[in-house]
Amino acid sequence: MVPAASGPLISAVMNDDTRDDRMLAPPPVSGANYPVSFTSEERSNYLRGGVTFNTAYSDNVLGATNSTPVSDVSYSVWPTVALDATTPRLHTVLTYAPGFTFYRRNSERNEADQNAAIDFAYRLSPHVTFSAHDNFQKSSNVFNQPDLGSGVVSGGAQEPNLSVIAPLADRLSNNGNVGIAYQFAANQMMGASGTFTNLHYPDEAQVPGLFDSSTQGGAAFYSLRLAKKHYVGVSYQYQRLVTYLTGSENETQTHAALFFYTVNPSSRSSISLFGGPQYSDTVQPPPPSLSTLPPLQKWTPVAGASLNWQSRLTSFALSYAHTIAGGGGLVGAVQSDSATASLRQQITKTLAGSVVGFYAQNDILGAAILGASNGHSVSGTASLQQQFGQHLSLQLGYTRLHQDYSTVAALAANPDTNREFVSITYQFARPLGR
Numbered sequence: 377m378v379p380a381a382s383g384p385l386i387s388a389v390m391n392d393d394t395r396d397d398r399m400l401a402p403p404p405v406s407g408a409n410y411p412v413s414f415t416s417e418e419r420s421n422y423l424r425g426g427v428t429f430n431t432a433y434s435d436n437v438l439g440a441t442n443s444t445p446v447s448d449v450s451y452s453v454w455p456t457v458a459l460d461a462t463t464p465r466l467h468t469v470l471t472y473a474p475g476f477t478f479y480r481r482n483s484e485r486n487e488a489d490q491n492a493a494i495d496f497a498y499r500l501s502p503h504v505t506f507s508a509h510d511n512f513q514k515s516s517n518v519f520n521q522p523d524l525g526s527g528v529v530s531g532g533a534q535e536p537n538l539s540v541i542a543p544l545a546d547r548l549s550n551n552g553n554v555g556i557a558y559q560f561a562a563n564q565m566m567g568a569s570g571t572f573t574n575l576h577y578p579d580e581a582q583v584p585g586l587f588d589s590s591t592q593g594g595a596a597f598y599s600l601r602l603a604k605k606h607y608v609g610v611s612y613q614y615q616r617l618v619t620y621l622t623g624s625e626n627e628t629q630t631h632a633a634l635f636f637y638t639v640n641p642s643s644r645s646s647i648s649l650f651g652g653p654q655y656s657d658t659v660q661p662p663p664p665s666l667s668t669l670p671p672l673q674k675w676t677p678v679a680g681a682s683l684n685w686q687s688r689l690t691s692f693a694l695s696y697a698h699t700i701a702g703g704g705g706l707v708g709a710v711q712s713d714s715a716t717a718s719l720r721q722q723i724t725k726t727l728a729g730s731v732v733g734f735y736a737q738n739d740i741l742g743a744a745i746l747g748a749s750n751g752h753s754v755s756g757t758a759s760l761q762q763q764f765g766q767h768l769s770l771q772l773g774y775t776r777l778h779q780d781y782s783t784v785a786a787l788a789a790n791p792d793t794n795r796e797f798v799s800i801t802y803q804f805a806r807p808l809g810r
Contacts, residue, residue, distance in 0.1 A: 403531025426803030510552035529693035531682030537704035539736030585784035628709035751781035
């Protein structure tokens, strides 16, 4: 399948970024997703395109809109076009992938989706790099998206909460960030970034117990290179996490001071640790018995770790984070413990396999006041991809999703989803300027 853009390019921008004197922004502050491609697949200055035909069987296509799980077979088509252009100072990746899905029995659920992403990195001067990323998605089925099996793992300390999944519901989501990094000395770097996410459910009847939400954040960091492979630093991070309830809002603001350490054993691997204190201030709507409610204020620790390894035939990434994050559709911000892992392996010259999984425990801030309960999500996808010639590939996969949120009607009635899928993809790549 044609890979989508996968995060800011702040750490791998220009043709001569491998020079010994150039520092890289460490994963805890760069906001970049780890690569899922093999080194043998990496190319730049290409126009890529293709089309994917997919059929899938799911045992839970209607979610909570039905008292018992309803199974169905779906058919999807995803045209994709991507432009990856590199100059000595600029790297741009544009990806667009609309989608169309049809159901055999539940034709009222037929859908048209939109997926678009842009990654942009520009070297303003020999030691100043600006980067930006934006990803937009319009979908009514989170599973019917290109590259479900590829996995997205980030080592960042300020990431959107994507763990709450309504299997079949209209949703609009948009997330993005901008950042600038300045290497002002041989072994010292500083930078700043801003992030935002928006989540909107156009039809509230499809998602009882879930709500629209948005987040905005900002960060600044200082990084010191102790040796060629070792980085230490400190960062300040701010978040504003808003859930839009019926007639009111639930807002949490956080401030965190984090210390981080990153080691790069090789140019294709890294290990990162971060931790520090986080202060949160939450303003919640009062229960009917009270006219006002004092803010919920507390100090909590933030901690996380990540690693990635990329070789010619293997790609592996793993991350864990304990932090306050947006609810991702829940009634308010959460104390989140989340872990994500992705493994992709070239088995033979034409056969590759991948395994992707995530786990998230979401403890809602002030859950007792809101009449809500905590919950968790766990999901895994395993797939095999067989290449036929240069342009054609076949993918077989299985996805399992379990969610335990007893006070969220959209998820509590039918918490489990099993999905088997088959995809056939035709793709091409054309070099630019050659």
